[in-house]
Amino acid sequence: MQQSLDSISDLPSTKTQNSVHTSMLKNLLSGVFFEPLLSDFRIIFERDPAARNWLEVVFCYPGLHALCLHRLAHWLHGRGVGFIPRLISHLGRFLTGIEIHPGAKIGQGVFIDHGMGVVIGETAIVGDYTLIYQGVTLGGTGKESGKRHPTVGKNAVIGAGAKVLGNLQIGDRVRIGAGSIVLRDIPSDCTVVGVPGRIISRNQNASLSPLEHGKLPDVEATVIRSLLSRIEQLEKQLQTLRQESLVISHQSLAKDK
Missing domain, CATH: 1.20.5 (Single alpha-helices involved in coiled-coils or other helix-helix interfaces)
Structure with missing residues (x-):
């Protein structure tokens, strides 16, 4: 009987599964997974003057909680795990009011400020160090399959309540004003406001802080x-x-x- 159990444990399929699980665990514990989380943590102190200490940031910032859960869900989603990534995403929405599909690709150093009502769709891509305020939607415009959500470049700022809809290309350092609805591609270094969103300035040497909403035209x-x-x-x-x-x-x- 013992010999039979030993022979079963030595089956190639069992060894292959064990090696796959070991590899997945190593990847999860590697810097590839945790480095973006550390960037998300550090950027809060740079972007939010109300952040006083690390304890407050860890326990009281729903944007950070949502990103932590999303990165785990996205990691599992990318490895073909079913159901659990969506369950984690649903849990994140319940706890934070922020809905991020497990398929969305979020860069490092992203800051979701306040966060309530933020929706990021399945094929959306958000570049590094992007700042997203409450009520933002990165959504689709129909039932088409494939890439149907926006791609946002690096260091972009998306103001409160803004909607970016469809498979759009939003360039680096783009500033989208609060309440704007963007329905077309936006080149880098532009400022967009209004419904529908209109480009009102193109400044490649813009030095405004991401928090200076009062200086938007x-x-x-x-x-x-x-x-x-x-x-x-x-x-x-x-x-x-x-x-x-x-x-x-x-x-x-x-x-x-």
Whole structure:
């Protein structure tokens, strides 16, 4: 009986499975898995002035929790594990309010600030050191299969409530204003605002901090100010014409007398 058990344990399939499991465990414990997590942790202190100590960051930042769970789910998803990655993703959504599909590829040093309501689709790609605020959606636009979600470059900033929909290419260092809806590709070093999103500046030497939302140009406000200024000029011209008309009419009456 013992010999039979020994022979079963020595089967090639069993050895192969053991080697696969050992390899997966080594990869999980390697720097390849944990290095992005450390980058996610460090970037919080650079991007969030409210981050006071490591204990607070570890236990009180839902964006970090969501990324930790996603990286585990994505690692399992990439190795063909079924069900468990989606379960981990669902758990992350329940705990943090942030929904990231296990298939999404998230770079290192990504910071999801506040995070409630963030949705990142299955084929989305988020570049290194991207800053994502609450309510952001990186979603698709239909039921087509294959790549159907955005690709976001490095060092991008996506403001609160912004929506980026479809298989779009968002370049490096792009800044998307709060509440914008982006439906087309955006080159690198651009600022996008509005519904639908419009490129309002292209600055390859931009030095604004990712947190300086107050310095984003306001296209609607600029247009309104321009219209008000034009109306004021036209009113002044109309007043001048009225005065000239009165003078001419008085002169005409004087001549008739």
